[in-house]
Amino acid sequence: MAAGSVTAGRKAAASPRPGSLARKEAMWGYLFAAAPLLGFLIFGLIPIVMSLLLAFAKWDMFRDPRWAGFTNFARVSHDPIVLQSFVNTLVFFIGVPIGMALSLLLALALNRKIRGINWYRAIYYLPSVSSIVAVSLLWQWIFNPEKGLLNMYLLKVGIAGPEWLQNPLWVKPALILMGIWGGLGPNMILFLAGLQGVPQSLYEAASIDGATARQQFWHVTWPMLTPTTFFISIMGAIGAMQYFGQIYIMTQGGPEHASTSYMFYLWQQAFTYYRMGYASALAWVLGVIIILITVCQFQLAKRWVYYESN
């Protein structure tokens, strides 16, 4: 800001009509920035206010909305399926650290500067560019109880595979497996970028001090990677809460709500049963949870994330 006003002052002095140029520039500035600011108003502020009002109303989109006080929120707290979807989300979240560990291993491998690094990167990233619809249809077929690829191979080693997506016990492990397969690529690229940002001099210093490879990892690599780990874990937690497309296509939340994610349940309430008020209350609960997770993780991060500048 200070630098800005200094240059503005220099310009004003050079200009024959001080202020007029600056005013013109400001006009251009507001004009250029108008669209996103207007968008923020229409698709940000107004919907937030509407959503807050809706959360305290009962509305099926056909009759007039009625004021409902806190009943929607009371219902959220008593709804057994909401509770179940939270538990499901927590279970889905198990996949996040497993996936992170695997992608870190992959990134460490690629950081050895072996040949073909671009090929490996492309291959592991492939599922992430593929659409959720195509990938879900594919895995639905792989998880087919009788003729799916997975159970055919399990049978070859003498295991009778479960009815993955139709079994309340196995549907979550199945979805977690698919999620790990899909998430390896981007996390690997993030970790690799993190690894490449570790100054070589730190390793040199460590090896002069006689640190073994393992010590170098835990005392140099890992602390330097914590910002990346932190970022991936936040995005993973938020993503797990909003799991939708896969559930919609593969299981419709079943069997017995065993794979109902919070987002899927919200969608059902809104677009299958037209309970807009209740769905808005659900949305606010999720929204607040997402913000809380983010804030908590930022707080926790102070303890274990190492930023180079500190």
Next chain:
Amino acid sequence: MANRYESQRRRTAFWNVITHILMLAGSVLMVAPFVWMFSTSLKTEGNIFTPTPEWLPRQTFYFYQPAGGAKVKIEQPLVDNDHGRSQIRLPGAADLQWAPASSVVRETRLAPAWENYTEVIRSVPFFQGVRNTLFITLTALIGGLFTTSLSAYAFAKLRFPGRDTLFFALLGTMMIPGVVTMLPTFILFRQAGWINTFYPLIIPALFGGAWGIFLMRQHFKTIPDELEDAARIDGCNPFMTYSRVVMPLSRPTLATLAIFGFMGGWNDFMGPLIYLNDPDKFTLQLLLASFSSYYSTKTNLLMAGSVMSLIPVLILFFAAQRYFVQGITLTGMKG
């Protein structure tokens, strides 16, 4: 000393080989599902269900070949093992006839059923879906990139009161979970009578996105002010400076944003699911998902449709890998 160097080199080579073996094994696991998708898409309906994994789309053909005669292709015959004969129907013949088992030849060979692809195109409005998707994605993308870069330029280079406050307010919108605004936005578009039109999928994007504005602003800040001063002295107004000086210098960042925008639009599922009802208006993803509920047993056709929906993004991905890596890394830096 030389000896120690040699052993170090050998150890590195050894671990490189181990790394390659592990990475290759992982690659096989990553790619196998896609290969299975492609292979299933080329099987006939009768050949999808096999007792053991069949990776190649093979088909069994039957031929009738009397001693010294020509080979004629026939349908699958009824075999009568007790009498060593088969009941066959010769092409063009109305009746079945008996033939000695030795004259019926069975051949299993690689025979991809490419007709699955034409069947998908015939049974769903596939190209209509492609057109719809392209229209929505490209309009939203081009319009969005224009407003995003224009405002990012203002936030990076132009001086106006409240600039930084407005910018950080805009960045703050990234913190608002999309789930909170989803329903009211739906209701607004419904009030406007825009359900079952493309507007809800295009118009919000035209106002620009906070993530893109952030990235573009970061990039614009690296462009030296002298360039723009020179342009201004030459009589350029800020829009001309933006379009003729700054934008041509920003192709890599624009490409990164464009590629992620295209991917997002092409693969979007929830948006079209909420707003589109009419199969003629469906995007490719929605078409594929609805196709799956009608033809749940025709896995080969489902996989053929999936393969076709993946081809454009895969081509784009391999052609522009560099920008992908850059984009992901830039996103990561926010954290």
